[in-house]
Amino acid sequence: GAGVSQSPSNKVTEKGKDVELRCDPISGHTALYWYRQSLGQGLEFLIYFQGNSAPDKSGLPSDRFSAERTGGSVSTLTIQRTQQEDSAVYLCASSFGGGQGYYGYTFGSGTRLTVV
Amino acid sequence: LAKTTQPISMDSYEGQEVNITCSHNNIATNDYITWYQQFPSQGPRFIIQGYKTKVTNEVASLFIPADRKSSTLSLPRVSLSDTAVYYCLVGSGAGGNKLVFGAGTILRVKS
Numbered sequence: 001g002a003g004v005s006q007s008p009s010n011k012v013t014e015k016g017k018d019v020e021l022r023c024d025p026i027s028g029h030t031a032l033y034w035y036r037q038s039l040g041q042g043l044e045f046l047i048y049f050q051g052n053s054a055p056d057k058s059g060l061p062s063d064r065f066s067a068e069r070t071g072g073s074v075s076t077l078t079i080q081r082t083q084q085e086d087s088a089v090y091l092c093a094s095s096f097g098g099g100q101g102y103y104g105y106t107f108g109s110g111t112r113l114t115v116v
Numbered sequence: 117l118a119k120t121t122q123p124i125s126m127d128s129y130e131g132q133e134v135n136i137t138c139s140h141n142n143i144a145t146n147d148y149i150t151w152y153q154q155f156p157s158q159g160p161r162f163i164i165q166g167y168k169t170k171v172t173n174e175v176a177s178l179f180i181p182a183d184r185k186s187s188t189l190s191l192p193r194v195s196l197s198d199t200a201v202y203y204c205l206v207g208s209g210a211g212g213n214k215l216v217f218g219a220g221t222i223l224r225v226k227s
Contacts, residue, residue, distance in 0.1 A: 004159075033215070042203070043160070043217035091159045093215075104150050105215060107159025 002026075004108035006092050012114045013082055021077040021111045025094030032075050033093040033105065034067055043091065049075065082115045089113070120204045125222040134191040136221050138204030141185045149180060149187045152203045154220070160203060164189070191223075199225045 005024040013019050025032050034046040045059040049069040060066070064082075069075040079086055089112050093105040121139040128134045140149070148167050152160035164171055166178040166187070177190040191198060201220040 035217070042219045045216060093159070104152070104162035104165055105160075107161070109157075110159050112157075 004092055004094050004106050006090075006108035006111050008111055009109065010112045010114075012116060015084060015115055016081055018078065018080045019082055019113065021079075021090050021113070023075045023077070023092030023094075023108060025073065025075070025092070026106055027073075029094035029096050029106075030072065031095045031105075032069055033095075034075070034077050035091040035093065036088045037091060037110070038088045046077070046090075079113075082113075084115045087113055087115045119216075120206060120218050122202075122204050122218060122221045124219065125224065127224045127226065128194055129226050130195055131193050134194050134198070134223060134225075136189045136191075136202055136204075136223070137186055138189070139186045140204070140206045143184050143206050144208065146208045147206045148208070149178065149184075150205050150207070150215075151176070151178065151189045152205065152217075154201045154203065160217075163202075194223075194225045196225050196227060199223060 004026055007022045011019055030051045032049045035043040036046055037043050047060055047067045048056040064080045067075060067077045077090060089110040091107055091110040093107040095105045119142060122136060126136060148165055150165040151163045153163050154160040164173055164176050164178045166180050168180050168184060171178045179188040179190065189202060201222050203217050203220040205215050205217060207215055
């Protein structure tokens with residue numbers, strides 16, 4: 001597609017349930033990032049994929065969070081046993097190569113997760 | 117990763133030029149400076165990127181002094197639709213980079 005696509009756009013889940021968030025990056029972009037943004041806050045880095053290299057998981061807040069990227073394209077962020085503090089907008093971004101590139105990163109519109 | 121400092125908020129009026137300055141004292145030799153704009157309920161959008169001196173595109177200008185320890189995003193003749201959060205980031209153009217976002221600057225444009 002022309003942009004980064006994320007689904008679902010909104011997700012309401014009960015505390016303790018698992019959720020999966022999906023990101024379809026721009027075709028050909030080798031780098032993919034997940035960020036989290038709580039209400040009124042800046043973006044918090046979660047995880048970074050670059051090609052076939054091992055992902056940089058340094059931003060994942062706990063072992064309840066995991067992500068995978070299949071075939072170097074689509075990525076899924078999984079949150080197990082969701083807690084209310086997990087409520088946030090989860091943003092995915094992709095870029096051509098690992099650096100910022102001339103046009104920087106392209107972000108999706110995010111998935112708004114609400115844990116009740 | 118170089119840390120950035122920007123004003124928390126700024127107010128302006130339609131038609132005025134707005135300059136938002138970002139400090140990045142620990143910028144590395146191979147770091148680029150990139151600005152993003154974020155509207156409510158949307159992901160950040162790339163505005164402009166530079167390494168040194170001045171860069172201009174159809175949206176904004178970016179001024180970077182010789183020591184590169186700061187940069188200024190200039191928005192000419194702002195309109196109400198420019199009300200957004202603006203983020204300044206620095207990072208390497210090489211592989212393995214991850215962007216670290218600060219709190220950004222909330223720009224409010226009034227009529």
